[in-house]
Amino acid sequence: MRKIERLLYILSLLRTNHWLKASDLARKCEVSERSIYRDIISISEANIPIYFDGGYRLLHDGFLPPVNLTDSEADFLLSLLRSTLFEGDKPYSKTARVIIDKVKTGRSAPQTTKPISIGGASPEKDDEYKITRRIEEAIREKIIIEIHYLSLKGEKTKRVIAPYALTFRKRAWYLIGYCHLRKDIRTFRLGRIQKVKMLSESFEIPDDFSIQDYFRSMWGVTRDRLYHFKVRFSNEAAIAIKTSRHHPDEKITELENGDVLYELIAGGDEEFIRWVLGYGKNAEIISPELSRKKIQAILSETLKKYK
Secondary structure (H helix, E strand, C coil), rough: CCHHHHHHHHHHHHHCCCCCCCCCCCCCHHCCHHHHHHHHHHHHHCCCCCCCCCEEEEEECCCCCCCCCHHHHHHHHHHHCHHHCCCCCCCCCCHHHHHHHHHHHCCCCCCCCCCCCCCCCCCHHHHHHHHHHHHHHHHHHEEEEEEEEECCCCEEEEEEEEEEEEEEEECCEEEEECCCCCCEEEEEEEEHEEHHHHHEEEECCCCCCCCCHHHHHHHCCCCEEEEEEEEEEEEHHHHHHHCCCCCCCCCEECCCCEEEEEEEEEEHHHHHHHHCCCHHHHEEEEHHHHHHHHHHHHHHHHHHHHC
């Protein structure tokens, strides 16, 4: 089974089975668990929200394509189905040909899209793989763990955590759980967890906890005070902003001169600032003033390096 076929099969399994472990998926796909972990990362990097909560689950089914395809969407789908992935007598080749016939039946426009290519697997480290396996076990069995954690500032701490779930956000995996040190729910980047130890105590996840609600008021993964962000985007940045969705609660207003005003109430101003800086001169934070001053300081220090 080729990778793209396996990814589609995994998605199909997760839609109908909400508590599958990596070992279950590996057995059904006839590959190693290590391959399944790489596949899950690939699915997550495609912006399909997936998380682990006693088993791998899809956050929602919103990733599915619409039933009524536009010409460009049909071209893209036909291009994929006609690619080398489904040539000859490979698995799903017959299914691909049936879908091609169905798509062609309802349209007359010629195909214009070139065949797409599927990227390679994401890199991984052996120790991260082992740590992930142990955390998954702790989540399934509801066992409290002790972790050795390295912060972005280089500080090493020991934390006792009740692990609630694993989730993929902003191109990385994170552990969400109750931190006994901070007496609150916290987020830990999986790549910075250096060691995991299973303790003898068990825990129960609060009935009112959900990953959707936990991240609802955040821009990224940082949980802090809420800010009312207002950003003015111009030129190509304005087009990028109004043609994409970046947060469920965002508000986008098109201005008379073609600029876009982006508004959002969320936490995580440093993550938000890094996102805005990625648009360079075509983005300006209007408020809050604190965020403006932080950007001024960042740009001032950056400019010194180029003098």
